[in-house]
Amino acid sequence: KNQVEQSPQSLIILEGKNCTLQCNYTVSPFSNLRWYKQDTGRGPVSLTIMTFSENTKSNGRYTATLDADTKQSSLHITASQLSDSASYICVVSESGYSTLTFGKGTMLLVSP
């Protein structure tokens, strides 16, 4: 069964600090991996998407990495801001299918 595991479950950091969120997956065959940001009361919004051949992708202060061999990804947030407080969800697509496998998310709280 395809699975996406995220860690930590929740995280509190001070404003201005960096943090890294982890994602491990068992989805195979692999198509792509996305990181979504979900603000409270909103739907998820895509931050980055990476295919098998990409090992890093940036979007402003967000940098995602992918190791397709070990089936691991990380999302690094630099110089965190209060508006980064949200749930970050790792989502993996299986090749040939449009169905996504979602992780449970990491709840990030950036404290002033």
Added chain:
Amino acid sequence: EAGVVQSPRYKIIEKKQPVAFWCNPISGHNTLYWYLQNLGQGPELLIRYENEEAVDDSQLPKDRFSAERLKGVDSTLKIQPAELGDSAVYLCASSPGQSPVYEQYFGPGTRLTVT
């Protein structure tokens, strides 16, 4: 360009009552998804439409849930009768096509509370 629109945003009903959610996808998006999201969990697919055809409804509890996408544009998801365990956020998403390379764009969701 407007995003995915959902209504209502919030709904409180008593158990055993019916409820319906409405979704209008991004214009031109042929693929539409309904997801259920419990607190602290990732979204779970309920049903996927390609135009007006439900191409994946394997996770839809068909004894009480139903959905339709007439004319292949907007869609409704219905629960009848609602149970306490149905309390969750119901998300609608759309994408230009079925391929996994296409991004899914999510609406704000409908938060359902069953009392």
